[in-house]
Amino acid sequence: MSANIEISLKKTSIFYDQFKAVESVDLDIASQEVTAFIGPSGCGKSTVLRSLNRMNDLIPGTRIEGEITFRGMNIYADQVDPVEVRRHIGMVFQKPNPFPKSIYENIAWGARINGYHGDMDELVETSLQQAALWGEVKDKLKQSALRLSGGQQQRLCIARAIAIKPQIILMDEPASALDPISTQKIEDLISELKQNYTIIIVTHNMQQAARVSDKTAFFLVNDNRSGYLVEFGPTDELFFNPKKKETEDYISGRFG
Numbered sequence: 001m002s003a004n005i006e007i008s009l010k011k012t013s014i015f016y017d018q019f020k021a022v023e024s025v026d027l028d029i030a031s032q033e034v035t036a037f038i039g040p041s042g043c044g045k046s047t048v049l050r051s052l053n054r055m056n057d058l059i060p061g062t063r064i065e066g067e068i069t070f071r072g073m074n075i076y077a078d079q080v081d082p083v084e085v086r087r088h089i090g091m092v093f094q095k096p097n098p099f100p101k102s103i104y105e106n107i108a109w110g111a112r113i114n115g116y117h118g119d120m121d122e123l124v125e126t127s128l129q130q131a132a133l134w135g136e137v138k139d140k141l142k143q144s145a146l147r148l149s150g151g152q153q154q155r156l157c158i159a160r161a162i163a164i165k166p167q168i169i170l171m172d173e174p175a176s177a178l179d180p181i182s183t184q185k186i187e188d189l190i191s192e193l194k195q196n197y198t199i200i201i202v203t204h205n206m207q208q209a210a211r212v213s214d215k216t217a218f219f220l221v222n223d224n225r226s227g228y229l230v231e232f233g234p235t236d237e238l239f240f241n242p243k244k245k246e247t248e249d250y251i252s253g254r255f256g
């Protein structure tokens with residue numbers, strides 16, 4: 001049985017004003033898998049990632065051509081509310097960015113403004129448990145989130161994203177600001193979370209992509225400085241039996 005396609009890009013180009021940052025990407029992302037975006041700096045990984053939940057809308061001058069669908073719905077159609085898109089497709093950033101509020105409120109606040117009326121204590125606990133943070137914070141939920149370590153803050157941000165009950169979590173280099181032990185915790189967490197969520201991760205770290213992802217998309221920059229998708233497929237194949245010479249060169253460190 002073929003995997004369910006959660007997000008599909010069809011001939012998607014992304015512009016910053018006149019500059020075409022990403023050129024004509026075709027990509028199908030399957031549900032409950034981890035998909036990694038890799039490639040050299042400036043090849044458009046973050047730009048593509050941000051386009052998947054309309055985060056790019058917040059950058060003036062951004063425009064897309066082509067189509068991006070989530071479960072068959074064009075997320076850029078006129079009647080679609082970007083806030084609603086972001087409820088289904090959450091995001092975790094490179095630098096942990098908890099609110100300057102208590103650990104509890106970091107989870108509860110977003111859920112509340114998204115209309116959650118259920119048992120808040122339960123939501124906070126289950127979200128923190130899913131983010132593998134509950135044991136470390138359960139006795140200090142009223143403490144400021146800013147007093148947590150960087151790695152704990154990042155897991156709190158993941159818990160905050162989970163609390164909105166998205167189907168997809170986008171992660172833009174979620175561990176690059178963290179030490180190796182915290183990085184491992186995030187990687188372990190990603191492997192856990194894929195049982196319930198579709199995850200797309202941008203990473204500079206190829207070993208990390210190899211460790212955590214099921215599929216990998218490799219991007220490069222063309223002569224016009226536009227990013228394009230070189231190769232996409234199962235991570236093992238892309239790393240050990242790439243179809244394109246460019247992929248092989250990059251994976252084996254011969255690129256550039």
Ligand SMILES: Nc1ncnc2c1ncn2[C@@H]1O[C@H](COP(=O)(O)OP(=O)(O)OP(=O)(O)O)[C@@H](O)[C@H]1O
Nearest residue numbers: 016021039040041042043044045046047048059227
């Ligand atoms: N807000 C912006 N305004 C104008 N150009 C931008 C903006 N953000 C990114 N770009 C340009 O778009 C291209 C793709 O950038 P992007 O950040 O998506 O690449 P990346 O592969 O994620 O890079 P890195 O690995 O360094 O984070 C680059 O040429 C970059 O300079």
